[in-house]
Amino acid sequence: MGALPHVDTSSSATNGANGGSRTIKSWAPATGDLLGEVRVSTKEEVFAAVARARKAQAAWGVLPVEERCERLLRLRDALVERADEIVDVVSRECGKPRHDCLSHEVMITVDLLTYYCKNAPRILAGHDIGLHLLKHKKSSLHYAPRGVIGVISPWNFPFVIPMGDVVAALVAGNAVVLKPSEVTPLSIQKAKEIFDGTGLPEDLFTVVYGYGEAGQALIESGIQKLVFTGGVETGKRVAAACGANLVPCVMELGGKAPLIACADCDVDRTARAIVFGGFVNAGQVCISVERVYAHESIHDDLVARVKELTGALRQGDPQGDATVDVGAIIFPKQIEIAERHIEDAVAKGATVLIGGKRRAGPGQFFEPTVLTGCDHTMTVMKQEIFGPIVPIQKVGSEDEAIRLANDSHLGLNAYVFTKNREKGKRIAQRVEAGSVCVNDVLLNYAAAEAPFGGIKQSGFGRVHGEEALRDMCDARHVFSGRVPEPAADPLWFPYSNKAYRWQMRMLRAVFSRGSIVKRIGKLF
Ligand code: NDP
Numbered sequence: 001m002g003a004l005p006h007v008d009t010s011s012s013a014t015n016g017a018n019g020g021s022r023t024i025k026s027w028a029p030a031t032g033d034l035l036g037e038v039r040v041s042t043k044e045e046v047f048a049a050v051a052r053a054r055k056a057q058a059a060w061g062v063l064p065v066e067e068r069c070e071r072l073l074r075l076r077d078a079l080v081e082r083a084d085e086i087v088d089v090v091s092r093e094c095g096k097p098r099h100d101c102l103s104h105e106v107m108i109t110v111d112l113l114t115y116y117c118k119n120a121p122r123i124l125a126g127h128d129i130g131l132h133l134l135k136h137k138k139s140s141l142h143y144a145p146r147g148v149i150g151v152i153s154p155w156n157f158p159f160v161i162p163m164g165d166v167v168a169a170l171v172a173g174n175a176v177v178l179k180p181s182e183v184t185p186l187s188i189q190k191a192k193e194i195f196d197g198t199g200l201p202e203d204l205f206t207v208v209y210g211y212g213e214a215g216q217a218l219i220e221s222g223i224q225k226l227v228f229t230g231g232v233e234t235g236k237r238v239a240a241a242c243g244a245n246l247v248p249c250v251m252e253l254g255g256k257a258p259l260i261a262c263a264d265c266d267v268d269r270t271a272r273a274i275v276f277g278g279f280v281n282a283g284q285v286c287i288s289v290e291r292v293y294a295h296e297s298i299h300d301d302l303v304a305r306v307k308e309l310t311g312a313l314r315q316g317d318p319q320g321d322a323t324v325d326v327g328a329i330i331f332p333k334q335i336e337i338a339e340r341h342i343e344d345a346v347a348k349g350a351t352v353l354i355g356g357k358r359r360a361g362p363g364q365f366f367e368p369t370v371l372t373g374c375d376h377t378m379t380v381m382k383q384e385i386f387g388p389i390v391p392i393q394k395v396g397s398e399d400e401a402i403r404l405a406n407d408s409h410l411g412l413n414a415y416v417f418t419k420n421r422e423k424g425k426r427i428a429q430r431v432e433a434g435s436v437c438v439n440d441v442l443l444n445y446a447a448a449e450a451p452f453g454g455i456k457q458s459g460f461g462r463v464h465g466e467e468a469l470r471d472m473c474d475a476r477h478v479f480s481g482r483v484p485e486p487a488a489d490p491l492w493f494p495y496s497n498k499a500y501r502w503q504m505r506m507l508r509a510v511f512s513r514g515s516i517v518k519r520i521g522k523l524f
Contacts, residue, residue: 306392
């Protein structure tokens, strides 16, 4: 089997016309089998979906948060009940092991939904804000649903990434219109089928299918917020389109996660973490271990152990074989990117320790690959790989490792390995990334309470945690009095010289260092 038709994302023609309406075909990367197809939504259909969502949201958003959560737990129950069906479709559509689908796609979605349903009444409760200057006034905040939230999602985690955003939006009282990647439409079609079986209002969660144009239409459709997950270059275009339409957005973009292996790391655990973190989902993870900086004192031992563990990985079609560790590559372009990285690195002096080649078909597979002797002149250490390659660079000190880890335009996740946990935390604080794990890889994404997202060109805004749930709402400020208001407010018209002098006295009394008011009132 050669190139699969659905993977030529540059040409919609490969997906065929069907009676005037285009369709997207979904192909199994591990076998080349045709799995199904969906119809591309027109711009008018995207707009109509958003209009229907708005109507559904009007009734949903006024329900007490407790009632919304109670109803959404039906979705949680259905996801648990039908977990095997989700695993089937995601595993086939992505060519990823069933273990990955269960633990990463289903479990995390279900846990996020549980966390939000349990905590939303507290997180979204209105609260007073103490005012330090305007003591005679009272402020309170309340969180109102924004309206319709748009979600645009990638193919590498086609269930958990969009569904995490969907459940947060729904719990907060919004409706959602989602455009999944054209490469993995069936995974989200399954989510929609399960949602519709729960009795929740159908138009609260709508899926539109298509390419970039469908995403563009969604941004122009009048949504109140967009959560985008995808590559940096697409993210720049999407953020510009959001800017042009004044749509607030969250940008979850690419990563180049460094792993710092300190001199005092547990070599065996570090090696296992590198192999898991670098090759799970065939390296097609935004927080994959994308580069390793190994202290010279443990470098050789670490490299030897990484080679041994990599050699023991079982790769193949995961269908019907729960022992497959590493599955397929989603489309040929990703294999070509991997090959270009290796070619460039080898030309500049790196060594292919193990792997390095694509495997013969059927399906699309690339051997888990470890490169040694790497440095920052190589693209493999600087640009996102998004494939099963782990490049390793030897460093002379932890300071050098931190400097190199920060020598990147990306900053999503990072990893530090040391037996000294306190030192690990200190190093973590010096690494420029949205999240840093000490002695672990990837697992921070499963911490429902913790915000997830990038700095630098890895994006802005956060998913998960309290911050993301509140950000699905408009924080609205109500400002009122504590005491009866006088008819003539001293700050209002008419202005006078006397009022000006009074203000000046107030300014000095309150803000001058050592002023009597400050000392007595402890205002500031
Ligand atoms: P892309 O950026 O190619 O696509 C992401 C989504 O955007 C797809 O649904 C895509 O549709 C859509 N899209 C493409 N062009 C436009 C446009 N002009 N307007 C609106 N929408 C558009 O990313 P991939 O799907 O290839 O995913 C891989 C990338 O995602 C990697 O860089 C990875 O690091 C990143 N990622 C980031 C994560 C994070 O949380 N920070 C998590 C997972 C992945 P279509 O598929 O039809 O082109």
